[in-house]
Amino acid sequence: MKGMEIWHNPRCSKSRAAKQRLDDANIDYTERRYLDDAPSAEELDHVLKLLGKEPWEIARTKEAAYPKLLEHDRAQWIAHMVANPSLIERPIIIDGDKAHIER
Template sequence: MMKIYHNNRCSKSRSGLEILNNSKQDYEVIDYIKNPLSENEIKDILKKLNFTPIQLVRKNEAIWKENYKRKELSDDEIIKALAEHPKLIERPIVVKGDKAVVGRPPENIKQLL
């Protein structure tokens, strides 16, 4: 079953959810803002995306600019920041098996369908 890591306040995330609804495939919605991901869950998603931790960061978020932007951070420190501040995670993320995509643009999700 597919999973979408979703933030309902994000228009791209809502568009991604609509693509999944139209696909008629089974999927699970994970509100990662209300239920933050653990560091291990983030590492698993990064592996499926084939991303480095910094590639998953929303660098225009105020939290990033104010607390992290000018710091030299290790991958583990970035993952810790993502776990502590879920708003920093790019969205939506759709996972199917051992593959994942970031739905920016939402059409990226179609690669997994």
């Protein structure tokens, strides 16, 4: 990933607020509507490493697709999140070798 990128859901107020802060600061970034353009397993794994998190640590637990019985198997979680991107907490801002969840 090059430059700043925001994984964004325009229906989420926190996501819209984060995007607005970037716009207000005149920061150049790429917007990725990750529900429509889901990350690949490799992309999600990379972002998780930048966040210093495991997939179950950034999962939205109230989503219907939340895997209540899934063991802490990183590869299984990543595959499940790629297939169900609504599970990914948002917004995620990626800037070079750093990333954070804007909450």
